Amino acid sequence: MKYLERGYLEKDELPPFPSRERLMKKSVAYIECPQPIPCSPCYESCPADAVKMENINDPPEVDYEKCTGCMKCIRVCPGLAIFMLRIREDGKGEVTLQYEFLPWLKKGDRVKLLNRKGEEIGEGVVNWVLPPERNDNTSLVRVEVDENLIFDVRAIRPVGDINEG
Amino acid sequence: MVRIENGRLQEHPIIDFERKKEVTIYFNGKPIKAFEGETVAAALYAAGVRVFSRSFRWHRPRGFFCAIGKCSACMMEVDGVPNVRTCKVYVRDGMQIRTQSGFPSAEKDAFSILDDVIDLVFPHGSHYKKFTSTKAVRNFMLKRMRKFTGFGNPPKVVYGGNAEYERIDTDVLVIGGGPGGMSAAINAGKYGAKVLLVDENPFLGGQLVKQTHRFFGSAKHRAGTRGIKIAKILEDELSKLENVDVRKETRVFGIYNGEAGAVQGGEKLLRIKAKKIVVATGAYERTLIFENNDLPGVYGAGGVQTLMNVYGIKPGDMGLIVGSGNVGLILTYQLMQAGVNVAAIVEAMPRIGGYFVHAAKVRRLGVPIYVRHTILKAIGKNSVEAAIIAQLDDKWQPIPGTEKKVDCDFICVAVGLSPTHELLYQAGCQMKFVPELGGMVPLRTKYNETTVSGLYVAGDVAGIEEATAAIMEGRIAGIHAAVMLGYGGDEAKEELDEAVKDLEEFRAGPFGEKIICGLEKCVLESEVTI
Numbered sequence: 001m002k003y004l005e006r007g008y009l010e011k012d013e014l015p016p017f018p019s020r021e022r023l024m025k026k027s028v029a030y031i032e033c034p035q036p037i038p039c040s041p042c043y044e045s046c047p048a049d050a051v052k053m054e055n056i057n058d059p060p061e062v063d064y065e066k067c068t069g070c071m072k073c074i075r076v077c078p079g080l081a082i083f084m085l086r087i088r089e090d091g092k093g094e095v096t097l098q099y100e101f102l103p104w105l106k107k108g109d110r111v112k113l114l115n116r117k118g119e120e121i122g123e124g125v126v127n128w129v130l131p132p133e134r135n136d137n138t139s140l141v142r143v144e145v146d147e148n149l150i151f152d153v154r155a156i157r158p159v160g161d162i163n164e165g
Numbered sequence: 166m167v168r169i170e171n172g173r174l175q176e177h178p179i180i181d182f183e184r185k186k187e188v189t190i191y192f193n194g195k196p197i198k199a200f201e202g203e204t205v206a207a208a209l210y211a212a213g214v215r216v217f218s219r220s221f222r223w224h225r226p227r228g229f230f231c232a233i234g235k236c237s238a239c240m241m242e243v244d245g246v247p248n249v250r251t252c253k254v255y256v257r258d259g260m261q262i263r264t265q266s267g268f269p270s271a272e273k274d275a276f277s278i279l280d281d282v283i284d285l286v287f288p289h290g291s292h293y294k295k296f297t298s299t300k301a302v303r304n305f306m307l308k309r310m311r312k313f314t315g316f317g318n319p320p321k322v323v324y325g326g327n328a329e330y331e332r333i334d335t336d337v338l339v340i341g342g343g344p345g346g347m348s349a350a351i352n353a354g355k356y357g358a359k360v361l362l363v364d365e366n367p368f369l370g371g372q373l374v375k376q377t378h379r380f381f382g383s384a385k386h387r388a389g390t391r392g393i394k395i396a397k398i399l400e401d402e403l404s405k406l407e408n409v410d411v412r413k414e415t416r417v418f419g420i421y422n423g424e425a426g427a428v429q430g431g432e433k434l435l436r437i438k439a440k441k442i443v444v445a446t447g448a449y450e451r452t453l454i455f456e457n458n459d460l461p462g463v464y465g466a467g468g469v470q471t472l473m474n475v476y477g478i479k480p481g482d483m484g485l486i487v488g489s490g491n492v493g494l495i496l497t498y499q500l501m502q503a504g505v506n507v508a509a510i511v512e513a514m515p516r517i518g519g520y521f522v523h524a525a526k527v528r529r530l531g532v533p534i535y536v537r538h539t540i541l542k543a544i545g546k547n548s549v550e551a552a553i554i555a556q557l558d559d560k561w562q563p564i565p566g567t568e569k570k571v572d573c574d575f576i577c578v579a580v581g582l583s584p585t586h587e588l589l590y591q592a593g594c595q596m597k598f599v600p601e602l603g604g605m606v607p608l609r610t611k612y613n614e615t616t617v618s619g620l621y622v623a624g625d626v627a628g629i630e631e632a633t634a635a636i637m638e639g640r641i642a643g644i645h646a647a648v649m650l651g652y653g654g655d656e657a658k659e660e661l662d663e664a665v666k667d668l669e670e671f672r673a674g675p676f677g678e679k680i681i682c683g684l685e686k687c688v689l690e691s692e693v694t695i
Contacts, residue, residue, distance in 0.1 A: 005515065080522065
């Protein structure tokens with residue numbers, strides 16, 4: 001439970017990584033939700049039965065082989081704890097995350113990439129967006145990043161945002 | 166970046182602020198722009214007013230704290246009526262508002278010098294002995310002191326309205342229109358009971374109206390839906406039930422042997438005879454002891470949520486959050502959504518108190534979370550300019566040398582809530598102090614019936630938990646009340662068992678442990694049969 005002293009997960013506390021082959025195939029849901037809390041929308045929304053949860057208080061476990069990357073879970077997760085990860089054929093990585101800030105991001109926007117501690121670890125480009133009005137004001141934003149950053153990029157800020165911490 | 170005009174948010178990622186007609190109110194004679202639907206306190210805050218009153222004795226500046234009518238820091242004279250909580254009064258064109266303690270005004274109070282010198286003139290406690298030589302001297306001084314220290318002046322206007330009286334007979338009276346109360350009314354009403362739901366606000370939803378985040382729980386209990394929407398969903402369900410009467414702006418002031426007295430809209434006295442009563446009055450925010458904790462700028466976390474998410478007013482530029490429970494963590498995220506920076510979250514416990522995922526989503530945006538830290542003092546003359554925080558040792562004592570100055574212009578105290586239990590006391594319920602549930606709570610059965618037969622509790626007043634649990638408790642209390650009155654038959658009894666089971670399952674995880682531990686101390690063993 002060390003993560004509760006910090007507010008972020010260290011490498012050894014992360015859920016198992018999907019294999020590179022799996023990540024190359026299509027996007028996969030990666031859920032960073034280690035603590036038992038009474039919450040189950042990801043489990044209930046999954047049409048592929050890929051999220052394992054016996055009791056509402058269990059942390060979800062994703063079966064990466066069953067996950068079809070349909071994004072139903074990331075649309076509803078109230079904890080903003082789900083990230084869709086993918087490695088493209090050209091070797092570029094993609095991370096999709098939930099985004100609830102103004103200004104809304106659009107395809108082509110440049111963003112700063114932040115890790116779990118809020119440290120800037122690079123820049124990326126938005127290459128797809130589910131607009132907020134289509135998902136109860138939680139926009140989904142997919143950013144193109146270096147392949148080796150897909151397990152680190154967990155937040156984004158528009159380049160030039162004055163409101164940075 | 167979020168656009169701001171006249172202290173008001175012009176846009177927001179989640180909320181659409183619909184501002185109604187522009188009006189002008191007068192604050193100590195000075196015109197101030199406001200919008201209909203805003204409370205006086207909110208409009209004054211947007212106009213930059215931070216000092217709302219002065220303390221009784223030392224004339225220290227006071228700002229608002231809770232913003233929902235539970236504290237008295239924002240009391241002013243409104244249209245000649247003294248001691249009005251300005252966070253509960255809505256603006257009207259031409260309204261005259263005056264600060265009532267302080268000369269010439271609360272902001273610039275000549276008597277504020279007292280705060281610096283009073284200890285020299287009146288050493289602590291000496292006022293009991295001074296001016297007691299003769300009765301005449303004492304009476305003379307008492308009058309002066311009363312003017313100097315106490316509440317506002319006597320009313321300058323005489324009530325000129327038409328007071329009415331109404332008698333109401335109902336099966337179930339529900340007091341409080343938050344998640345617990347609405348759920349109780351829906352569930353008693355759907356089985357046919359005649360229900361009256363009263364709430365002191367001009368809107369239903371209680372504190373749901375400021376919960377912009379999506380709720381946890383299972384989809385069955387509306388998880389993934391934002392709190393503000395849940396309020397609307399419940400209200401829609403209520404409006405479909407013809408046997409449920411809803412009265413807003415109605416305050417219950419007492420329960421007397423199954424009858425309740427209430428005032429509707431300030432004009433009408435209600436005498437409500439109810440076979441069952443559900444009390445769902447919610448909770449109020451606690452404060453924390455530290456130096457200058459009364460300085461304007463030290464606010465309850467919920468107060469800031471109200472200001473920002475209900476009225477769309479920017480609370481400040483840089484906040485410091487004290488407490489890392491879900492309220493503190495969610496508020497941090499909401500502040501950032503409104504374009505407000507958060508300097509840090511401070512937590513006295515060795516670990517974060519709320520859900521990890523709530524912490525993670527602000528941590529990854531760069532907000533530091535200091536566990537085992539506390540706030541030592543707030544700094545500022547008439548409002549917060551900075552705060553001093555320090556690390557705590559194993560005995561909860563600040564470690565010398567670890568003090569750190571944090572620049573901020575407001576501080577949110579998010580250290581928990583206490584049940585608003587006064588009505589239960591007055592009604593004669595047996596109460597018990599249960600720290601796990603936030604303070605004084607009533608003894609109750611597993612169907613949430615208190616020791617006063619026919620009087621139920623639901624939501625935070627029964628023990629501090631959260632909205633989903635409040636809805637579940639309301640469901641149990643509402644159905645049980647209906648069943649006991651002979652409504653619903655077997656179907657209702659079955660649903661009641663299911664409702665009890667659902668709540669048990671909901672509380673089965675580690676976050677429910679504390680609640681269950683608390684409930685063990687106040688749930689009556691004697692089983693009630695149905």
